[in-house]
Amino acid sequence: MNQMQRILSARRLSHSIIPQSCFLHRRWFSTSETDASSPPLSSPHQKIQTLEDKASNKSRSTASTTSSLNEQELAKFSAIADTWWHAEGPFKPLHLMNPTRLAFIRSTLCRHFSKDPSSARPFEGLRLIDVGCGGGLLSEPLARMGATVTGIDAVDKNVKIARLHACFYLDFYSLLYVNEMSLQDMDPMTATIEYQCTTAEKLVDDGRTFDAVLALEVIEHVANPAEFCKSLSALTIPNGATVVSTINRSMRAYASAIIAAEYILQWLPKGTHEWSSFLTPEELTMILQRASVDVKEMAGFVYNPITGRWLLSDDISVNFIAYGTKKE
Numbered sequence: 001m002n003q004m005q006r007i008l009s010a011r012r013l014s015h016s017i018i019p020q021s022c023f024l025h026r027r028w029f030s031t032s033e034t035d036a037s038s039p040p041l042s043s044p045h046q047k048i049q050t051l052e053d054k055a056s057n058k059s060r061s062t063a064s065t066t067s068s069l070n071e072q073e074l075a076k077f078s079a080i081a082d083t084w085w086h087a088e089g090p091f092k093p094l095h096l097m098n099p100t101r102l103a104f105i106r107s108t109l110c111r112h113f114s115k116d117p118s119s120a121r122p123f124e125g126l127r128l129i130d131v132g133c134g135g136g137l138l139s140e141p142l143a144r145m146g147a148t149v150t151g152i153d154a155v156d157k158n159v160k161i162a163r164l165h166a167c168f169y170l171d172f173y174s175l176l177y178v179n180e181m182s183l184q185d186m187d188p189m190t191a192t193i194e195y196q197c198t199t200a201e202k203l204v205d206d207g208r209t210f211d212a213v214l215a216l217e218v219i220e221h222v223a224n225p226a227e228f229c230k231s232l233s234a235l236t237i238p239n240g241a242t243v244v245s246t247i248n249r250s251m252r253a254y255a256s257a258i259i260a261a262e263y264i265l266q267w268l269p270k271g272t273h274e275w276s277s278f279l280t281p282e283e284l285t286m287i288l289q290r291a292s293v294d295v296k297e298m299a300g301f302v303y304n305p306i307t308g309r310w311l312l313s314d315d316i317s318v319n320f321i322a323y324g325t326k327k328e
């Protein structure tokens with residue numbers, strides 16, 4: 001049984017759903033992982049990264065990896081930061097997907113950390129980090145489930161919105177018109193979330209570690225997915241858990257996640273996603289493996305247009321989520 005079959009069979013997935021075309025894009029791997037005779041990498045992501053590195057000329061500690069920041073991607077999120085908690089806005093798919101992805105996280109992390117999944121606060125005692133937390137759509141329910149949550153995002157506006165929403169009981173419209181707050185408005189369950197405008201690699205430099213590291217719908221927006229996975233791994237304690245979700249680089253994903261979601265249904269602003277930035281499940285598994293994270297389980301998210309709900313599925317051909325464990 002090969003590695004992908006082992007991962008998929010963890011959820012008793014049919015092997016036939018594994019995309020057969022496991023074609024690897026050179027740009028997913030850092031230069032140290034390619035052979036010395038390879039030509040220099042020249043993807044748009046890497047050009048941006050090189051320019052950033054030159055411009056910033058930052059001194060980094062030895063633990064530091066290259067920057068995960070892709071300024072063009074960050075600008076897209078900054079432009080719509082006000083709408084994070086608008087259930088009918090551009091983040092509608094994430095709002096709708098939230099119960100489904102939380103079900104996966106709850107079951108995998110409860111099994112991993114021997115917690116009771118039927119408890120109201122199963123993550124009590126766990127330190128979790130939500131990397132690329134946006135407005136906190138995931139951080140908040142994780143905190144309600146008892147976890148000590150750190151949420152980080154590279155966009156300052158996102159972090160401010162997340163902090164405001166976590167501290168007070170606010171809906172989208174009160175977020176827009178907020179000017180007076182009272183202590184009665186405080187939400188003690190989520191006000192404890194530590195939000196920071198920073199990156200995973202900077203926290204690695206700071207020596208921070210967590211029981212579980214989550215990066216949902218972020219990896220397709222970073223400059224270098226392989227380096228990003230190394231940072232996620234470095235933030236995870238040995239034997240800890242890493243959870244990553246993203247979109248498969250399949251033709252079905254092009255049709256549904258880009259053509260349908262951006263151009264026909266107009267759920268997302270046009271240009272939100274670049275198909276070439278998606279990773280196949282095999283590629284994600286491989287770069288996590290190279291970063292010392294063994295992928296143990298994978299599942300797909302499938303949208304039912306009749307009920308308007310997302311379901312956990314064996315079908316990983318479009319949206320999928322992976323859970324892995326950090327090697328000792």
Ligand SMILES: C[S@@+](CC[C@H](N)C(=O)[O-])C[C@H]1O[C@@H](n2cnc3c(N)ncnc32)[C@H](O)[C@@H]1O
Binds near residue numbers: 134199221222
């Ligand atoms: C599609 S949103 C996902 C938000 C959240 N994880 C969720 O699923 O609800 C991607 C988020 O990642 C953030 N992001 C992109 N690149 C990042 C990086 N290198 N480091 C930290 N955050 C990043 C963006 O600002 C944005 O908020």
Ligand SMILES: [Mg+2]
Binds near residue numbers: 217218220221273
């Ligand atoms: Mg995305």
